[in-house]
Amino acid sequence: MTWFISQANAQEPAIVPAEGGHAPTEATGATVAHEGGGHGGTFPPFDPSTFPSQLFWLALVFIALYVLMAKKVIPQIGGILEMRAAKIAGDLVEAEKAKAETDAAIVSYEAALAAARNKANAIAHDTRSKVAHEIDGRRHAAEAQLTAKLADTEKHIADVKNMALDHVSAIATETTEAVVEALIGRVGRDEAAAAVAAVSAGKH
């Protein structure tokens, strides 16, 4: 315990007379020894007379510190950290929930969009086929009408033609009758008609 001081004391006589206390290192060395002597020759950390007081107050202070830590500080700071961890975990769960909701919304939106697109396609298809059907029907009707009109007209033309042809043979008979009468006197109508028929048959 006293080695430090005795060493300093041992050095002192060698240093002080030689350098006269001018060099700083030696001066410091000398003061160590002197001050050490002022403390009753004991280096303060190794002075047992101060031990009871230091131990007593250390015990008091450290017990107080321990109680303070155990009862106040650690619950308080631990509580803050726990509260923060719980809040972060809660927020994460909430964010996860919100994300799931968003995903579900996106899925249902896409389904609705697909359904709407299908429906629109169906409507367009229906309309197109309906319109095509109607057009077809109208065209058919118009064609039938036109065909009927054409048939009527053709029949009318045929009638007119037949009538005209009928008239032609009557006119020819009359003309023949008149010509023959003028040339040879009276001729029976039937004869004239037969002759006309014979001629027209021969022409054909």
Place this chain on the structure above:
Amino acid sequence: MADVRTDPIHQFGIQKLVDINIDGYDVSFTNSSLFMVLTLAAIALVLLWGSSSRAVVPGRAQAVAELSYEFVANTLRNAAGEAGMRFMPLVFSLFMFVLMANIFGMVPYFFTVTSHIVVTAALALLVIFTVTIYGFYKNGTHFLKLFVPSDVPAPIVPLVTLIEIISFLSRPLSLAVRLFANMLAGHITLKVFAGFVVTLTSLGAFGFLGALLPLIMVVALTALEFLVAFLQAYVFTILTCMYLNDALHPGH
């Protein structure tokens, strides 16, 4: 020549402030006691007042309190596992007390509580007694397995056991002396170099020039001592955690 300004030992002197005598023991309130109480007050201020707002997003003071807590909690958890967390009050008290006392010691004219071996020895013995008593309480005689490592060849078991026992017994010694010696040596070195500055400047113009070197040294050493102040508190804490781990899990 007994100049207080250059005497590196004077700073460790203990002065009585209030004389107290209990049952023949001198338990006077000294400058050492004063700084122990101030250390306690500073810890309470930093940790309790700092975290009193209990904010989710911490302010500066709360961040310091939380960082200290989490630093010690992580150190303890890594060294001794989740079971070690029951010693959190002890380990946190030790860390904050040693750290705050060391940092206080860096303030000029302040007394360094941890520069007295009786204080560091008391703290070291507290740790070792806690480890030993809890070790036997928790594990019974199984705690003695600490001294007989498993999977060691039978012929060298006695030797290993002897080494383990010596190692265990030297723990409080190394714990106490490491902290004490670091603080003592650091403060003596600082004071010696500062003393050079004072002595040299009293020698005139050349002295002023010569004083520059020790002045630079003092500045550099002050930074180093702040590092040492924190580092020694950390070393004391992590060794405590490792010893507590032995008490919790003695089977290596």
